[in-house]
Amino acid sequence: xxxxxxxxxxxxxxxxxxxxxxxxxxxxxxxxxxxxxxxxxxxxxxxxxxxxxxxxxxxxxxxxxxxxxxxxxxxxxxxxxxxxxxxxxxxxxxxxxxxxxxxxxxxxxxxxxxxxxxxxxxxxxxxxxxxxxxxxxxxxxxxxxxxxxxxxxxxxxxxxxxxxxxxxxxxxxxxxxxxxxxxxxxxxxxxxxxxxxxxxxxxxxxxxxxxxxxxxxxxxxxxxxxxxxxxxxxxxxxxxxxxxxxxxxxxxxxxxxxxxxxxxxxxxxxxxxxxxxxxxxxxxxxxxxxxxxxxxxxxxxxxxxxxxxxxxxxxxxxxxxxxxxxxxxxxxxxxxxxxxxxxxxxxxxxxxxxxxxxxxxxxxxxxxxxxxxxxxxxxxxxxxxxxxxxxxxxxxxxxxxxxxxxxxxxxxxxxxxxxxxxxxxxxxxxxxxxxxxxxxxxxxxxxxxxxxxxxxxxxxxxxxxxxxxxxxxxxxxxxxxxxxxxxxxxxxxxxxxxxxxxxxxxxxxxxxxxxxxxxxxxxxxxxxxxxxxxxxxxxxxxxxxx
Ligand code: ARG
Numbered sequence: 001x002x003x004x005x006x007x008x009x010x011x012x013x014x015x016x017x018x019x020x021x022x023x024x025x026x027x028x029x030x031x032x033x034x035x036x037x038x039x040x041x042x043x044x045x046x047x048x049x050x051x052x053x054x055x056x057x058x059x060x061x062x063x064x065x066x067x068x069x070x071x072x073x074x075x076x077x078x079x080x081x082x083x084x085x086x087x088x089x090x091x092x093x094x095x096x097x098x099x100x101x102x103x104x105x106x107x108x109x110x111x112x113x114x115x116x117x118x119x120x121x122x123x124x125x126x127x128x129x130x131x132x133x134x135x136x137x138x139x140x141x142x143x144x145x146x147x148x149x150x151x152x153x154x155x156x157x158x159x160x161x162x163x164x165x166x167x168x169x170x171x172x173x174x175x176x177x178x179x180x181x182x183x184x185x186x187x188x189x190x191x192x193x194x195x196x197x198x199x200x201x202x203x204x205x206x207x208x209x210x211x212x213x214x215x216x217x218x219x220x221x222x223x224x225x226x227x228x229x230x231x232x233x234x235x236x237x238x239x240x241x242x243x244x245x246x247x248x249x250x251x252x253x254x255x256x257x258x259x260x261x262x263x264x265x266x267x268x269x270x271x272x273x274x275x276x277x278x279x280x281x282x283x284x285x286x287x288x289x290x291x292x293x294x295x296x297x298x299x300x301x302x303x304x305x306x307x308x309x310x311x312x313x314x315x316x317x318x319x320x321x322x323x324x325x326x327x328x329x330x331x332x333x334x335x336x337x338x339x340x341x342x343x344x345x346x347x348x349x350x351x352x353x354x355x356x357x358x359x360x361x362x363x364x365x366x367x368x369x370x371x372x373x374x375x376x377x378x379x380x381x382x383x384x385x386x387x388x389x390x391x392x393x394x395x396x397x398x399x400x401x402x403x404x405x406x407x408x409x410x411x412x413x414x415x416x417x418x419x420x421x422x423x424x425x426x427x428x429x430x431x432x433x434x435x436x437x438x439x440x441x442x443x444x445x446x447x448x449x450x451x452x453x454x455x456x457x458x459x460x461x462x463x464x465x466x467x468x469x470x471x472x473x474x475x476x477x478x479x480x481x482x483x484x485x486x487x488x489x490x491x492x493x494x495x496x497x498x499x500x501x502x503x504x505x506x507x508x509x510x511x512x513x514x515x516x517x518x519x520x521x522x523x524x525x526x527x528x529x530x531x532x533x534x535x536x537x538x539x540x541x542x543x544x545x546x
Contacts (some may be wrong), residue, residue, distance in 0.1 A: 001080045001088070001473075004065045005035050008078075012057055013042055030463055033070065033077030034470070040074055050074035082461040082469075086519075089473045090526050097138040101309035104142045104302055105131050108228075108235070109315070111148030112220040113157050113178035116227055116367040118357055118420075119316040122346045125409050127314035128233050128539045129488035130344060134312075136537060137483040142306055146298070147240035149217050151291060153182060155199025158212050160185035174219035175366070196286065203245060203288055217242075223368070230371055231402065232541060244297040248289045251297045252282060260332055272328045280325045295326045303337055310340045312486060317345035317415060344486045347417040357420045374422050375401040378434075381426060396543060400426070400434050403540045407433030410538050411492040431496050434546075436535060439499035441546040443528035446511055447521070448544075456518040464508045465523060468501045475530045479537070488538060495534045502527050 006020045015023075020037070027036045039050040039057070046053055051074050058071035068079040107127025110120040131141045160181030169177040185191050202209040221238075228234060252268065255261045261268045266285030272278060282293050302311060313323060323343035330338035349357040379397040382388060388396065408425035412418045428434045461469070475494070482490040505527075511520040535542055 001065060001085050002035065004063055004080075005037075005078050008060065008063050008066065009037055009057070009076075012060055014045065015042070027077065030466070032072070033068075034080045035078040036072075037076045037078070038074060039076065082466055083458050085473075086458050086461055086466075086469050089469050090522050097136070099140065100138040102140045102142065102306060103131075103134045104144055104306050104308045104311040105134070106144050106146050106311065106313040106315070107131070108233075109146045109148060110220075110224055111153075112240075113154070113175065113182065113216045114148075114220075115175055115179055116224055118349045118367075119346070121367060122349065122409060122414075123314045123316070124228075124231060124233055125406050125539065126344070126346055126414050126488060127312075129406075129410055129491070129537060130312060130314060130486050132537045132539065133479065133482045133486075133488060133491065136479050136533075139309070142237060142308070143235045144237045144239050144302075145235040147217075147221075147238065147242075149213075150241035150245060150294065152196065152199045152288070154202055154213055154216075155195040155197070156185040156191075157182050157216060158198045158202065158209055159191060159195045161212065161216075170219070174216070175223050178216055178220075196288075200286060200288055213242075227367055227371065230368070230375075230398070233539065239298075241291070241294045241298075244294045244301065245289075247297040247301060248293055251293060251300070254333065255282060255329075258333055260329070270329050270332065272325060272332070275328050277321070277325050277328050280329055292322060292326055292329075295322075296329060299326065299330060299338075299341065300335070303335070308340070310342060312342050312344050314344045314346065317347055319343070320345060342486065344414065346414045349420040350417050352419060352421055354419075371401070371405075374405060374426070377401070377422060377426055378404065381428075396546070399541050399543050400437060400546075403433030403437050403535075405433070406538055406540050407436060407492060407495075410488045411496065413489050414487070433540060436495050436499050436531070436540070437543050438546050439502050440528060440531050440535065441543050442506060443502065443524050443531065444544045446524050447528065449512060450521060456522050458519050459516065462509070464501075464505050465520075468498075468505050468523060468527065471498050471501050472526050472530050475534070482537075491534055491537045495531065495538065498527070498531055498534065502531070 002021070002024065005024065006017055009015070009020050009024075010017055013020075023038060023041065025036045025038065027033055037054075037057070039053040042048075042053050043050045048056075051071075054071040054074055054076045057076045058069045060069065062069060065081050065084045066078055067081040070077045070079075105127050107130075108120055108124040110116045127143065131143050134141050157178055161178070164181060164184060166177065185195055198209060202213060252261070255268075255270060260270050261282065262271055264279070267281060268283040270280045270282055272280055280292055281290055282296075283289060299311070302308065315323070320343065323341075327338050327341050327343075330341070351357045375397050378401040379393060382393065382397055382400065404422070404425035408420070409418065411431065424430075425432055426434060428438055471494075478490055478494045482488060505523075509516075509520060511517060511524060514520065532542055
């Protein structure tokens with residue numbers, strides 16, 4: 001519809017189609033029309049007052065699809081023909097978009113032998129949604145879990161395990177025990193020398209250390225997989241820092257050859273001072289590598305392997321400087337594709353009292369427990385409404401809990417800090433995941449009640465119906481914008497607006513048995529279709545009944 005209006009204006013005034021599109025507004029109230037075009041900008045070139053220009057434009061012959069054009073001050077208001085518009089929107093076949101290229105998404109990426117943190121949960125949820133949004137925009141997506149499975153901390157864990165470790169404890173709660181050992185070894189600087197030596201041995205390929213490390217890694221992964229199973233999120237590739245251990249030498253040599261490495265008290269650095277990014281430590285004086293070195297090797301390797309058009313790193317904003325440095329070094333190395341690397345940062349979860357939310361407080365509260373607690377709460381809420389049992393209860397509670405957490409997170413601009421408030425997230429009313437599921441289930445339930453489709457005649461379309469149709473129509477636009485900003489919140493907010501309009505419609509416009517039943521059923525079907533697609537983009541699993 002917008003296109004018709006744009007074309008109509010383009011015929012009359014000397015403006016670019018793009019400019020007209022940008023100028024065109026959606027008026028705040030329906031009685032002001034569906035689109036409004038401000039004429040202020042034309043006054044100079046036409047040497048007429050904007051009011052006169054507007055009234056001139058309003059007299060133009062109406063194209064098909066527009067039912068009325070009115071001048072209102074300096075604006076021209078356009079009213080679309082609701083019947084034609086509804087037919088277009090409700091009859092639209094949503095075809096797959098053409099393939100545009102490949103995007104790698106670095107996401108989740110927890111650290112081995114350490115608890116799965118809140119930041120990793122955010123990265124998993126947001127990265128997953130960004131992946132789906134990229135796919136919806138025509139990209140092939142490779143979701144990569146880049147485990148923190150290498151680094152000096154493994155010197156500490158290996159040292160700690162040899163000194164204080166217990167097989168029994170390792171069996172019972174591997175991550176809990178390893179983390180405890182890490183904390184203990186890290187508590188004083190007394191063991192620093194020995195810990196560093198253990199990591200050096202590991203990097204140099206010591207068999208015994210490698211064996212221990214591999215065991216810790218396998219045990220950790222087993223724990224992480226339980227979380228991924230619960231979340232229903234998987235990866236195309238599970239990678240990790242350790243994979244780049246043998247590629248580090250090459251990076252250091254390349255930096256050297258390109259004249260970028262500087263000796264600094266025995267260590268090697270790249271100087272990004274002139275870019276305002278400080279000095280990047282590449283190799284420590286004992287020859288061991290760093291997080292940044294591994295990210296450099298990994299980026300180069302990933303480009304070779306996937307030849308991506310874009311690589312997105314969904315990682316907390318506290319690593320902003322790190323990624324700017326890594327991208328900066330790659331740029332200095334002459335890798336022109338470094339401009340295709342994006343750090344999609346996220347903020348923190350906060351407690352209700354505004355402090356940083358942490359699963360580590362209370363020591364042994366881990367992510368799995370946090371998630372299971374939400375599922376239990378969802379169960380209690382469900383049982384207040386309906387008598388359910390066994391698998392049905394478990395399944396529904398899990399989906400409601402995940403919808404609550406995913407939506408509670410994704411509705412926010414990802415860079416902002418947000419309050420992790422499970423009780424609010426779980427509410428069936430208001431701006432919550434369960435509310436969205438509920439609206440979807442409501443539409444499903446209406447559609448389940450009829451099997452024969454009455455012939456559809458689109459008659460008069462009232463404001464409530466029209467509002468819903470317009471919202472449905474804007475789906476593709478929202479998906480496009482969400483990709484541009486790597487912003488799942490645009491889809492999440494859209495879901496809420498769509499659900500609200502649907503519920504308004506549900507209360508104001510009876511469907512079954514009504515004379516407009518045929519048309520309204522089609523509308524309910526279109527809502528359900530678009531709502532389902534939107535929820536899918538957020539990684540939220542739908543419920544047909546609630
Ligand atoms: N393991 C890291 C952490 O927990 C996150 C890794 C992010 N990805 C990357 N390519 N650096 O802080």
